[in-house]
Amino acid sequence: xTADQLAAVAGRPGHARGADRARPARRQTSVATRQxxxxxxxxxxxxxxxxxxxxxxxxxxxxxxxxxxxxxSPNWHWIGLANYRELLSxxxxxxxxxxxxxxxxxxxxxxxxxxxxxxxxxxRPIKARGIFRTLxxxxxxxxxxxxGLIFKQLFDTNSGATNGVLDIFGINAVAWLxxxxxxxxxxxxxxxxxxxxxxxxxxGLQDIPRELHEAARVDGASAWRTFRSVTVPLLSPxxxxxxxxxxIASVQTVMPLLLxxxxxxxxxxxxxxxxxxxxxxxxxxxxAYGRFGYAxxxxxxxxxxxxxxxxxxxxxxxxxxFYNVDPEAKK
Amino acid sequence: MTTRLPxxxxxxxxxxxxxxxLGPFGWLVITALKSTSxxxxxxVHWWPHDLKWGNFADAFTNIDFLGYARNxxxxxxxxxxxxxxxxxxxxxxxxxxxxxxxxxxxxVLLGTMMLPQMITLFPTYLIFAKLGMVDTYWxxxxxxxxxxxxxIFLFRQFFAGMPRELEEAAIVDGCGWSGIFWRIFLxxxxxxxxxxxxxxxxxxxxxxxxxxxxLSNDRSTLAVAxxxxxxxxxxxxxNNWIAAGTVMYVVPILLIFLVAQRGFxxxxxxxxxx
Numbered sequence: 270x271t272a273d274q275l276a277a278v279a280g281r282p283g284h285a286r287g288a289d290r291a292r293p294a295r296r297q298t299s300v301a302t303r304q305x306x307x308x309x310x311x312x313x314x315x316x317x318x319x320x321x322x323x324x325x326x327x328x329x330x331x332x333x334x335x336x337x338x339x340x341x342s343p344n345w346h347w348i349g350l351a352n353y354r355e356l357l358s359x360x361x362x363x364x365x366x367x368x369x370x371x372x373x374x375x376x377x378x379x380x381x382x383x384x385x386x387x388x389x390x391x392x393r394p395i396k397a398r399g400i401f402r403t404l405x406x407x408x409x410x411x412x413x414x415x416x417g418l419i420f421k422q423l424f425d426t427n428s429g430a431t432n433g434v435l436d437i438f439g440i441n442a443v444a445w446l447x448x449x450x451x452x453x454x455x456x457x458x459x460x461x462x463x464x465x466x467x468x469x470x471x472x473g474l475q476d477i478p479r480e481l482h483e484a485a486r487v488d489g490a491s492a493w494r495t496f497r498s499v500t501v502p503l504l505s506p507x508x509x510x511x512x513x514x515x516x517i518a519s520v521q522t523v524m525p526l527l528l529x530x531x532x533x534x535x536x537x538x539x540x541x542x543x544x545x546x547x548x549x550x551x552x553x554x555x556x557a558y559g560r561f562g563y564a565x566x567x568x569x570x571x572x573x574x575x576x577x578x579x580x581x582x583x584x585x586x587x588x589x590x591f592y593n594v595d596p597e598a599k600k
Numbered sequence: 601m602t603t604r605l606p607x608x609x610x611x612x613x614x615x616x617x618x619x620x621x622l623g624p625f626g627w628l629v630i631t632a633l634k635s636t637s638x639x640x641x642x643x644v645h646w647w648p649h650d651l652k653w654g655n656f657a658d659a660f661t662n663i664d665f666l667g668y669a670r671n672x673x674x675x676x677x678x679x680x681x682x683x684x685x686x687x688x689x690x691x692x693x694x695x696x697x698x699x700x701x702x703x704x705x706x707x708v709l710l711g712t713m714m715l716p717q718m719i720t721l722f723p724t725y726l727i728f729a730k731l732g733m734v735d736t737y738w739x740x741x742x743x744x745x746x747x748x749x750x751x752i753f754l755f756r757q758f759f760a761g762m763p764r765e766l767e768e769a770a771i772v773d774g775c776g777w778s779g780i781f782w783r784i785f786l787x788x789x790x791x792x793x794x795x796x797x798x799x800x801x802x803x804x805x806x807x808x809x810x811x812x813x814x815l816s817n818d819r820s821t822l823a824v825a826x827x828x829x830x831x832x833x834x835x836x837x838x839n840n841w842i843a844a845g846t847v848m849y850v851v852p853i854l855l856i857f858l859v860a861q862r863g864f865x866x867x868x869x870x871x872x873x874x
Contacts, residue, residue: 304697307777311693312705314686318746323712326723333723340726390614395607403858404618408625410857412806414823415850419624422631422843430627433644461624513714521718524808528827548718555722568719575716 327572334566339559352566362567365550366574369520372452372546376459377515381508384466389496391467392474402471406464417528420458421446451541458525466511473507474500505590512586513579520575523548547571628850631843632656639839652840659844663829664818672805672821675740680800682744683751684793690747691755692781696767713749718809725813735816740804751796758792759785798860805853822849 309316334352338345356362391402408416424431424445432442445454477500485495501508526540526549540549547567554564631639632655634648659665694706728739762785770780786793811821826845830838 304777305699308693308697308699308702311697311777311781312690314745315690315709315747315749315752316705318742319708319712322724322742322746323715323720326720326727329727330719330723333726387617390610390617393610395610395614401614401618405621407854407857408621410802410853411850412802412808412823412853414806414808414827415846415853418827418842418846419628422839423624423627425839428631428634428639428641428644428839430623430644433646436643461621464621517714517716521716523718527808551718551722561722561726564722568722572716572719579714 330565330568333562334569336562338561340561341559345562348562352563353570355563356566356570362547362550365545365547368452368543368545369547372455372522373516373519376456376519377512379456380459380463380466380515381511383460383463384511385470385504385508387463387467388470388474389500392471402467406468409462409464409468411462413524414528416458416461417525420454420461420525421528424454446541448541449543452543455522455525455544459519459522466515469507469511470504473504477503502591505586509582509586509590513582516578516582517575520571521548522546523552527552628843628846632659632840632847634840636838636840655840655844656848659830659841659848662841663825663845665822665825665845665848667818668820668822668825671815671819672823675737675811675821676801676804678737679740679744679804680797682741683748683800684796686745686747687751687796688755688786688789688793689781691752692759692785694752694756695759696785697777709749709752713753721809721813728814734814735819739810739814748800751800754796755789755792758789762788794860798856801856802853 335349336345336347387405391398391405395401411419423429426432426442426444426446429445431445435441435443443450445451481499481503482495485499490498523546526544526546548571551564551567551571554560554567630646630648633651633653634645634655635650635652638645638648694702694709724739725734728734733739766784766788767780770784775783806823807821808823808827812824815821815824826842826849830841830845832838
């Protein structure tokens, strides 16, 4: 993934309007230097934060991952790549990684499709669509802890509404929050927040010129055909952005899992097996076992995997994603 | 006549879907109003026999609800205020000024937008522990001061769209860039400032992991307290209190969102994901 590709997804690449305009020759250097200085002064807080709060901790984690540091014992020592070797042969790590991959490849496409479908629905000229938009988006602003607790109530074995509905049809109560159903509950918490995808897709849909849809209709294209051949390609940068951020968010999912264990974080290992995702494994290694070195190695491996996966997403979609980047920005 | 049925079907679909999306809220409120014995009843009682409004009072008094709410409010206000101002400051630099390396820096900025925060959080926690910042609000001050990539990007888009004439006269008059920012650009950017503040406040109000890691129990936030502190004498979670506490925890955010909704949604849609 290159900076240019990212910038193209996000909008215009680093191009400040008017900032590069030519100056009278005599004052050029002084004005330019002053502007350079001003630029660094303005970006300094972010640069400092990036170095101290991002690069610093990452480097620290890399160093930790080469040690047996546990946060308490003073007798830690340097063990080179031993943590990484252990990781490669650790079946718990591989299992957690596999479940995380499975969760990402199911939850991300599902929420993108659901969000896009909702956006198409509320983009139609219907009455009260502002109200529908707001209500469908509302779950997305519920804080993650709130959402986790709400789903815990909803799927409680004894007092949950879902089992109440099943009971009406004479179906026995299901222990939703344990194996193997917990994974579906997790998926539902994600879909409940599809309003986030909806809002961004909606903004994308409204950017598509009306004429294109009208032209397609005049040519006799069906609604589905228009959607597939006009809407989706024009929306593809937005969908790509959501795929990338969705994968990253799904890999980090930890809140609903933590809440399913009592009390966190000591009981992290009480999470049902089918929801024991990679980040949960990191939590367990940190807090349940105090193995800071090994947990840091886990984090670094995850980081590299995310870089590879996002890189692959950009590479494999480069032929399919249609950038309508304005030509001025290419200068 | 032919379009009548699809239109009806469209409304029916929308109403059903909206119902499914709002259902979990409804269940939360119903749970909050049940008595403990009704909670355990099988089959499920759909509607409580008498509404136990007292659960809300219990949820309020069984933990130091106001104290935790105050902690949440302080942290969220400190963070949202600082991060909004610093993101606007940095966003202005990226939007209106240029210097060698700017393009690469902007690429890195967009890259960090995609960096999982969890990956830096544990090492950051260890570093803060070494610096004696655990159990203080300093980490939120530092996070706030350094700006958030997403908000910096939002402000960059906003400032880049403002006319060049705004700064030209000020430059001729010898006004410095920071003067231009504070006196000319910032006072004109209320929509972006409000959007950023609401987003940052919501992040902080909803954050669970950072306060759980960094703060001791009585200094912690409402998010942590409602998910860990409603237990009975046997240490088991009390679901109707949890539900009542969650309602009281979620409502402020829903209200803020409903009030700021118009600006919030347009703020998101102008974030340049085109």
